[in-house]
Amino acid sequence: MSGVREPDLRPGQSVELLKELHILTRDGKLNQDSRRKLKQVYHLHQFIDDLLRELPPSDEGPTVADHGAGKSYLGFILYDLTLKALGRGTVYGIETRAELVERSRALAQRLGFERMQFLAISAADAADAQQLPAAIDLVTALHACDTATDDAIAFALRKQARALVLVPCCQAEVAATLRQTKALSLARTPLAELWRHPLHTRELGSQLTNVLRCLYLEANGYQVTVTELVGWEHSLKNELILARRTGQRKRSAAQRLRALLAEFGLESLEPVRYPGLPADA
Structure with missing residues (x-):
């Protein structure tokens, strides 16, 4: 176990926070696994920090909704390195497991992180939660499993988010739909060979899910x-989707999204996952 060395910790980083998150040991040291975890969180934080700095200044400061927050590693690091020094802005941690929410609330209170709030609620229900403001500047979803990433996107659209940072995980819905229509697709198009074998169904389903998500964001x-x-060397879920709102809806993206749904026999997903597509696209 080696001691903390520069540049392991960012300037201004709370050592007490890293101890509470079990990234540092009680005597302030890092082991190899913790060093890797810290590097991972810092790397993602840099993307988010850059996006926050692009936002127009406001008296309230930036608002961040972190979906599938878990133990809120990302939210705490973001607050500690960006919002604390800024003196304004709020991080909302959204997590279904009540015990993790209570733990995060207690930690924020101990550290004096007053502008952190935690909600024991699903991403799907968060858009209607009264505890959240009408608009959110930035939405994150780090390894939110399967359709929770889609729920985070729907939340972002409802809240008119200026930016999204998504690391999707365990996409299963599209693969399940591909399996249901496999026999018909094999008779209809040679493209169905791409998902004839179960392993390919899973892999193609994951790839296609993220392509559709990107088109949906562009269309909006x-x-x-x-x-x-x-x-994230230890994780196979290594795809990062960054989205900035321009307000310029791409008609071609909506058309291509619908074309892909038709080509792969996924039309049933449109009203469920892509309700914001324009009717005339």
Whole structure:
């Protein structure tokens, strides 16, 4: 176990917070696994910090909704490194497991992180929660499983979010739908060979899910960048989707999304996952 060395900790980083999150040991040291975890969180924080700095200044400061927050590693680091020094802005941690929400509330109180709030609620229900403001500047969803990422996107559209940072995980819904229509698709198009084998169904379903999500965001007025979340060496879920709202809805994106749904026999998903598509696209 090695001691903390520069540049392991960012300037201004609360050592007490890292101890509470069990990234540092009680005597302030890092082991190899903790060092990797810290590097991962810092890397994602940098993307979010850059997006927050692009926002127009306001008296209230930026608002961030972190979906599937878990133990709120990301939310705490973001508050500690960005919002604390800014003196304004709020992080809302959204997590279904009540025990994790209570733990995060207690930690925020101990550390004096007054502008952190935690809700024991699902991403699907969060848009109607009275505890959240009518508009949110930035929405994150880190490894939100399966359709929770879609729920976070729907939340962002309802809240007119200026930006999204998504690391999707365990996309199963599209693969399940592909399996249901496999026999018909095999008779209809040679493209169905892409998902004839179960392993390919899962892999293609995951790829297609994220492609559809990106098109949906573009159709709703966002500029989308897809890249790798480098630094997550231990995770196969390494796709990072960044979206900035421009307000310029891309008609072609909506048309291509519908074309892909038709090509892959996924039309049943449109009213469920893509209700915001314009009717005339």
